[in-house]
Amino acid sequence: NAGVTQTPKFQVLKTGQSMTLQCAQDMNHNSMYWYRQDPGMGLRLIYYSASEGTTDKGEVPNGYNVSRLNKREFSLRLESAAPSQTSVYFCASTPPGRYTQYFGPGTRLTVL
Amino acid sequence: EDKVVQSPLSLVVHEGDTVTLNCSYEVTNFRSLLWYKQEKKAPTFLFMLTSSGIEKKSGRLSSILDKKELFSILNITATQTGDSAVYLCAVVETSYDKVIFGPGTSLSVIP
Numbered sequence: 001n002a003g004v005t006q007t008p009k010f011q012v013l014k015t016g017q018s019m020t021l022q023c024a025q026d027m028n029h030n031s032m033y034w035y036r037q038d039p040g041m042g043l044r045l046i047y048y049s050a051s052e053g054t055t056d057k058g059e060v061p062n063g064y065n066v067s068r069l070n071k072r073e074f075s076l077r078l079e080s081a082a083p084s085q086t087s088v089y090f091c092a093s094t095p096p097g098r099y100t101q102y103f104g105p106g107t108r109l110t111v112l
Numbered sequence: 113e114d115k116v117v118q119s120p121l122s123l124v125v126h127e128g129d130t131v132t133l134n135c136s137y138e139v140t141n142f143r144s145l146l147w148y149k150q151e152k153k154a155p156t157f158l159f160m161l162t163s164s165g166i167e168k169k170s171g172r173l174s175s176i177l178d179k180k181e182l183f184s185i186l187n188i189t190a191t192q193t194g195d196s197a198v199y200l201c202a203v204v205e206t207s208y209d210k211v212i213f214g215p216g217t218s219l220s221v222i223p
Contacts, residue, residue, distance in 0.1 A: 033211065035213075040121075040215060041215060042116075042118075042213040042214055042215040042216050043200065043202075044213070045210065045212070048210065059212075090154060090155075099144050099146065099160060099204045099211070100146065100160055101146070101155075101157070101202075101211065102157075103155050103156075104154060105154055
């Protein structure tokens with residue numbers, strides 16, 4: 001099992017550009033999450049998906065959209081990137097009926 | 113508003129010391145509390161606590177939850193330089209599996 005994978009690992013964008021962060025898990029988990037991590041702020045939930053076809057807003061959803069196309073994949077889209085979105089982005093998933101989260105390696109995004 | 117608070121935010125100790133990290137929470141519908149260790153990359157899972165008063169232990173690390181006073185502690189005995197990391201506390205909320213993270217405690221263990 002590869003676990004939770006994320007692409008890309010690093011990305012630099014200019015203000016106003018768009019991009020999609022990809023996340024996939026091969027553990028047959030139902031729930032998937034997108035977090036951002038900024039210094040001193042811990043992990044903040046952007047969006048989550050309790051099951052295929054459903055998504056819900058987390059703590060900081062503004063400026064982001066998500067798609068849960070199938071059980072494996074949960075993507076995060078920035079339509080018009082802003083410098084305030086410079087952060088490390090983590091995707092995570094949890095097994096059915098359990099709450100321990102499995103994290104991907106993270107994507108370091110810089111918006112100039 | 114649901115929130116998780118950790119203290120201290122940073123800590124420097126010498127090898128061999130014992131440390132206690134604190135996590136308090138205010139969550140509408142509590143389900144469980146999680147502790148993670150984060151070194152340079154993604155967090156790795158340490159403990160999940162659901163019931164009050166039952167200590168979870170793994171080697172030199174242990175943790176306990178007090179659901180009445182709404183807090184948890186993570187103890188690390190005989191600290192080693194490899195324990196240097198950020199320790200994250202997270203609370204799982206029941207209504208839709210929302211997970212709320214605290215800001216983390218940055219622990220540095222010096223030889």
